[in-house]
Amino acid sequence: MKLHKEGYLIILYSIIILSLLNLSFIFLINITILSFAIGIISLVLFGLIINFFRVPNRKISLNDNHILAPSDGKLVVIEEVEENEYLNTKCIQLSIFMSPLNVHKQWYPINGKVEYTKYHPGKYLVAWHPKSSTENERSTIVVSAKNGTKILFRQIAGAVARRICNYAKEGELVTQENEAGFIKFGSRIDVFIPKTSIINVKIDDKIIGGKTILATI
Numbered sequence: 001m002k003l004h005k006e007g008y009l010i011i012l013y014s015i016i017i018l019s020l021l022n023l024s025f026i027f028l029i030n031i032t033i034l035s036f037a038i039g040i041i042s043l044v045l046f047g048l049i050i051n052f053f054r055v056p057n058r059k060i061s062l063n064d065n066h067i068l069a070p071s072d073g074k075l076v077v078i079e080e081v082e083e084n085e086y087l088n089t090k091c092i093q094l095s096i097f098m099s100p101l102n103v104h105k106q107w108y109p110i111n112g113k114v115e116y117t118k119y120h121p122g123k124y125l126v127a128w129h130p131k132s133s134t135e136n137e138r139s140t141i142v143v144s145a146k147n148g149t150k151i152l153f154r155q156i157a158g159a160v161a162r163r164i165c166n167y168a169k170e171g172e173l174v175t176q177e178n179e180a181g182f183i184k185f186g187s188r189i190d191v192f193i194p195k196t197s198i199i200n201v202k203i204d205d206k207i208i209g210g211k212t213i214l215a216t217i
Helices: 006-027 032-052
Strands: 066-068 071-085 089-098 105-107 112-120 138-145 151-156 165-168 179-183 187-195 212-216
Touching: 006 032, 006 105, 006 138, 071 187, 089 212, 112 151, 138 165, 138 179, 151 165, 151 179
Parallel strands: none
Antiparallel strands: 066 212, 071 089, 089 187, 105 179, 112 138, 138 151, 151 187, 165 179
16 A cells, blocks of 8 residues: 555645644643643544555456446445536436545546546535535546447545546546546545446445446446
8 A cells, every 4th residue: 555646745744733733732831631632633633644645556457348436435326317518418327425534546437548528616515415516626537438438427526625636638548447536535426327337336335446346338
């Protein structure tokens, strides 16, 4: 396991701030019990930050017919919708909710070519809000698979998240083991797949990015 590059500055700032906070309690206030409590709280907070920016080592099994989960989390939505940003057709929407404890790196769900990518500024509604998919800060990525199937997935910021990192570039050839992006803190991923896809997951399933097969095309 390693730490994600998006966390380097935050981890550095956390070390500086927490160190100064603890030193001020030890040398200036000098209340032993309170200083000890602040030290324990600081260690817990720092541990949570390190945990958030972790990047596990995962061996991804590439398969042109599998739509793999682009992120860790919990499956909260499976429904037929009209996708109006790019595909302009009825699709099956699969939504994955990520808590702050999940790995927040995103992988490409399918092998192919990045056909479209766009960032949208927006609100910061809670990630499970029905309108978060269209009103929150978000980035949309469309990958055209080798058989011509287009898979759209959307990084959506939550109430805590304030920065979406989208690494997709139009025209780039990608595989399921490549990194598509990163979202800082709680968030959500929506995946839009063809209605003809065979769904392999159900509501409330624990999802593992790059491992869980969401559907087969």
